[in-house]
Amino acid sequence: MTLQPFNIGGLSRQTGVNIETIRYYEKIGMLPPPARSQGGFRQYEDHHIQRLRFIRRGRDLGFSIDSIRALLTLAERPDSPCEGADQMVLLHLDEVERKIADLTLLRDELRKMKNCCGQVVAQCQIIGSLTAPGSAQQDAI
Amino acid sequence: MTLQPFNIGGLSRQTGVNIETIRYYEKIGMLPPPARSQGGFRQYEDHHIQRLRFIRRGRDLGFSIDSIRALLTLAERPDSPCEGADQMVLLHLDEVERKIADLTLLRDELRKMKNCCGQVVAQCQIIGSLTAPGSAQQDAI
DNA sequence: GTTGACTCTGTAGTGGCTCCAGGGGCCATG
DNA sequence: CATGGCCCCTGGAGCCACTACAGAGTCAAC
Numbered sequence: 001m002t003l004q005p006f007n008i009g010g011l012s013r014q015t016g017v018n019i020e021t022i023r024y025y026e027k028i029g030m031l032p033p034p035a036r037s038q039g040g041f042r043q044y045e046d047h048h049i050q051r052l053r054f055i056r057r058g059r060d061l062g063f064s065i066d067s068i069r070a071l072l073t074l075a076e077r078p079d080s081p082c083e084g085a086d087q088m089v090l091l092h093l094d095e096v097e098r099k100i101a102d103l104t105l106l107r108d109e110l111r112k113m114k115n116c117c118g119q120v121v122a123q124c125q126i127i128g129s130l131t132a133p134g135s136a137q138q139d140a141i
Numbered sequence: 142m143t144l145q146p147f148n149i150g151g152l153s154r155q156t157g158v159n160i161e162t163i164r165y166y167e168k169i170g171m172l173p174p175p176a177r178s179q180g181g182f183r184q185y186e187d188h189h190i191q192r193l194r195f196i197r198r199g200r201d202l203g204f205s206i207d208s209i210r211a212l213l214t215l216a217e218r219p220d221s222p223c224e225g226a227d228q229m230v231l232l233h234l235d236e237v238e239r240k241i242a243d244l245t246l247l248r249d250e251l252r253k254m255k256n257c258c259g260q261v262v263a264q265c266q267i268i269g270s271l272t273a274p275g276s277a278q279q280d281a282i
Numbered sequence: 283g284t285t286g287a288c289t290c291t292g293t294a295g296t297g298g299c300t301c302c303a304g305g306g307g308c309c310a311t312g
Numbered sequence: 313c314a315t316g317g318c319c320c321c322t323g324g325a326g327c328c329a330c331t332a333c334a335g336a337g338t339c340a341a342c
Contacts, residue, residue, distance in 0.1 A: 009288065019289085020331060039338045041289060050272070057271050062247055065329070071271060078263035085267040086257040093251040100244045103237055106203055110234040116227040122219035126226040130198050130212060131191070150319065160320085161300055180307045182320060206298070290337065296330085306321070312314085
């Protein structure tokens with residue numbers, strides 16, 4: 001527990017979030033504007049750490065800023081039902097699973113492409129498969 | 142084989158690439174500027190289709206514009222060795238594999254998060270795990 | 283009072299498009 | 313010849329989630 005308010009650098013160190021990013025989050029309304037020192041420095045308190053960690057964790061999990069905004073709104077009302085959160089996780093999970101499937105197909109194609117002929121471009125499987133998908137060895141562009 | 146030159150709309154239909162995207166590719170030097178009609182319309186020929194399909198296929202495989210630029214340069218010199226292309230595919234494959242690994246971890250975390258308590262936010266596992274990673278059921282923000 | 287680390291604001295850049303406004307070209311029909 | 317409808321033109325702004333600057337001010341230690 002920190003008792004004294006701290007500057008943006010301190011918040012950055014405590015959360016691992018870039019200083020510029022913290023200011024950006026404030027600008028887009030994700031972080032409430034903190035009090036200021038006489039000289040105009042931002043003075044954060046513990047609840048800012050909590051909130052920023054929440055945001056950070058959401059980002060790490062791949063949620064969009066808007067989704068996190070919604071989750072934060074939910075989190076602020078402990079008595080509201082959490083179907084909304086459940087929905088968002090399911091939707092996001094779907095998306096991630098789709099992305100994995102896409103990338104897996106991609107990976108397989110790339111694996112087929114590698115082990116190039118080891119010769120010149122004219123016979124190159126890589127260039128060939130970019131020129132005409134599905135078949136190797138085609139004319140170059 | 143098309144014998145007559147065609148407008149940008151025709152190129153778009155033949156390649157599935159958005160008209161705006163085609164103009165964008167021209168602007169950034171990925172597509173050579175075509176001839177123009179008297180009225181100023183772009184007049185494309187078959188080699189434009191080939192090149193655009195190459196670009197499109199590269200993008201579908203997840204290559205960056207810059208990588209595709211390099212691959213195009215390679216493809217234009219059929220006698221050059223294709224190590225460069227091989228290298229690029231291997232690098233990209235690495236990246237894709239890393240991305241899959243990351244997303245798989247993510248997926249597992251999201252799977253743990255779902256099947257929410259079905260109650261209110263205060264007891265919600267989702268909100269809890271965003272608040273304090275690793276453990277469920279924490280105070281909200 | 284001077285140093286040096288920290289912070290401030292505002293703006294621009296990243297990638298790879300996508301969209302829009304406001305205008306002009308082209309062709310078929312009346 | 314005029315009209316309508318579709319296509320195309322340019323230039324610029326907007327998207328996401330930051331990140332990187334420039335140029336100035338603040339603060340604490342020595």
